[in-house]
Amino acid sequence: MRPTVILRACPDYDVARIERLAYEGLETLGLTPSGRVLCKPNVVASGKHFPHAHTRPEFMEGVLRALKRKGQGIEELAMGERCGITVPTRYAYRGAGYYAMAKRVGGVRMYHFDEVPQVEIPLYHPERLRDALYTPEPVAKADFFVNCPKFKAHPWTTVTFSMKNYIGIQDDRHRLIDHDHRLNEKVADLQYIVQPQFIAIDAITAGEGRMLTPIPFDLGLVAMGNNQVAFDAVCCHIIGIDPLSVDHIRMAHERGFGPVDLKAIDIVGDLSLDEAKDKASGFRSGLIRVEDYFKGTNIHAYSGPPPGDGGHDYCWGGCPGALEEAIEILRVFDEATDAKMPPTHIVFGKYDGRIDAKPGETVVFIGDCAEFSGRIGERDVVIENRYVDRSRHDPLQAKGTDIYAKMLKVGIDLRRNQVAKDVIRLSGCPVSVSEHVLALVSLGKLKNPFFEASNAVLYTSAYLSWRTRQAIHKVTGQPYNRPGPMARGAARPRLSLPPPDHDAPLEVR
Ligand code: SF4
Numbered sequence: 001m002r003p004t005v006i007l008r009a010c011p012d013y014d015v016a017r018i019e020r021l022a023y024e025g026l027e028t029l030g031l032t033p034s035g036r037v038l039c040k041p042n043v044v045a046s047g048k049h050f051p052h053a054h055t056r057p058e059f060m061e062g063v064l065r066a067l068k069r070k071g072q073g074i075e076e077l078a079m080g081e082r083c084g085i086t087v088p089t090r091y092a093y094r095g096a097g098y099y100a101m102a103k104r105v106g107g108v109r110m111y112h113f114d115e116v117p118q119v120e121i122p123l124y125h126p127e128r129l130r131d132a133l134y135t136p137e138p139v140a141k142a143d144f145f146v147n148c149p150k151f152k153a154h155p156w157t158t159v160t161f162s163m164k165n166y167i168g169i170q171d172d173r174h175r176l177i178d179h180d181h182r183l184n185e186k187v188a189d190l191q192y193i194v195q196p197q198f199i200a201i202d203a204i205t206a207g208e209g210r211m212l213t214p215i216p217f218d219l220g221l222v223a224m225g226n227n228q229v230a231f232d233a234v235c236c237h238i239i240g241i242d243p244l245s246v247d248h249i250r251m252a253h254e255r256g257f258g259p260v261d262l263k264a265i266d267i268v269g270d271l272s273l274d275e276a277k278d279k280a281s282g283f284r285s286g287l288i289r290v291e292d293y294f295k296g297t298n299i300h301a302y303s304g305p306p307p308g309d310g311g312h313d314y315c316w317g318g319c320p321g322a323l324e325e326a327i328e329i330l331r332v333f334d335e336a337t338d339a340k341m342p343p344t345h346i347v348f349g350k351y352d353g354r355i356d357a358k359p360g361e362t363v364v365f366i367g368d369c370a371e372f373s374g375r376i377g378e379r380d381v382v383i384e385n386r387y388v389d390r391s392r393h394d395p396l397q398a399k400g401t402d403i404y405a406k407m408l409k410v411g412i413d414l415r416r417n418q419v420a421k422d423v424i425r426l427s428g429c430p431v432s433v434s435e436h437v438l439a440l441v442s443l444g445k446l447k448n449p450f451f452e453a454s455n456a457v458l459y460t461s462a463y464l465s466w467r468t469r470q471a472i473h474k475v476t477g478q479p480y481n482r483p484g485p486m487a488r489g490a491a492r493p494r495l496s497l498p499p500p501d502h503d504a505p506l507e508v509r
Pocket residue numbers: 179180181306307315317318319320348349366367368369370428429430431
């Protein structure tokens with residue numbers, strides 16, 4: 001079937017209506033779910049502080065019900081995700097109301113991708129960042145993969161539609177590898193793991209500006225499709241963005257995953273593309289440089305280029321965007337965040353300009369690639385680049401750190417990594433959103449969202465469940481969250497697209 005995108009008006013989160021739209025979408029695309037059916041929502045964050053960050057449970061309920069009704073020979077109907085900001089996926093599921101939703105649907109298995117074996121998927125395309133990626137076993141074993149993203153802007157990749165939703169098909173250890181100035185390439189590489197048979201995006205309430213704390217935008221739309229590149233291209237057109245300007249979409253297109261030209265895509269449904277564009281008029285995407293983002297606040301941001309591989313003049317996929325997301329989280333938890341924050345200077349990359357810090361003001365160099373040599377106030381300061389080339393990062397050696405370990409690490413960095421009085425460096429590549437949150441909390445004496453009383457019980461219970469399962473798996477010898485050999489031979493043939501045209505061998509290794 002030609003790449004097809006279905007645009008349907010959907011003014012609210014009515015489960016019966018969403019079920020009908022999804023069922024009709026499956027029919028239009030000639031799809032019959034069977035075998036192991038796995039849905040991947042976007043639950044990067046949830047709960048009362050992040051109401052617009054995730055695919056809403058009503059949306060998932062409608063899609064799951066439609067899959068169940070339309071399916072033939074379904075062996076397993078499941079949902080899986082690895083949420084963001086270092087919290088257990090159990091916590092994010094609970095905050096999103098997913099457990100109750102799954103119960104209502106009945107017979108839905110819930111996978112937490114931070115609690116299952118991770119398997120190796122070899123890559124062969126010439127442009128790959130590394131020779132293999134790791135993904136949760138249920139993804140590798142899925143027969144019918146359903147991508148259910150949330151329609152949002154993104155500070156790292158301009159937008160997050162279907163392709164970018166794949167960042168959640170890796171656990172934290174692997175997700176943060178290459179989550180830097182080459183993030184778009186990583187997202188394009190993730191496309192080789194699996195291609196969905198069915199895509200359904202929650203664009204009923206879309207998210208503007210950023211991804212964790214987006215500004216709600218009433219778009220009243222459900223879009224569905226059968227090809228990720230075509231799908232994301234149409235979503236870009238809806239908000240007036242050239243899909244080829246979004247690097248991961250362009251790369252996937254160039255590698256043969258699908259078309260971006262509207263002439264090669266069938267757009268059907270009860271909304272025309274022009275009507276969808278009218279609905280999205282004024283939608284603001286992400287991608288604001290950190291210097292501009294913090295203008296008018298007590299945070300003065302400076303950025304120089306990241307390491308030279310990839311030829312970027314700014315690290316769009318790493319630390320600067322993480323700082324933007326972090327400040328927005330803190331603003332949600334404490335309206336007085338900006339007023340409390342003392343004048344602070346934050347520097348990224350190889351920076352050789354002036355840093356206008358007055359006596360007593362703190363300067364923080366963030367990330368391993370930070371580099372500076374010059375005067376700050378009355379002092380000469382030298383910050384050496386500690387960046388380690390990606391070729392020296394072995395995914396098999398990557399370690400996961402939970403939020404308590406991150407608290408310890410940030411605390412140590414802030415205390416011990418004093419380069420000079422009031423000059424600190426924070427290590428890591430990337431320095432994650434949660435580490436930025438913890439650093440700002442400490443520098444500004446702000447409320448720590450991870451200790452918020454209303455979250456504490458839920459968080460601790462999810463954390464303990466996660467850790468208990470880990471301990472049980474260790475004691476019983478079951479593979480827990482470790483790369484396993486099963487995917488060698490299992491995952492590669494599951495690509496639903498023909499492999500892109502290149503010379504490398506396609507056999508499973
Ligand atoms: S340290 Fe941060 S800014 Fe530097 S390359 Fe890594 S992610 Fe980008």
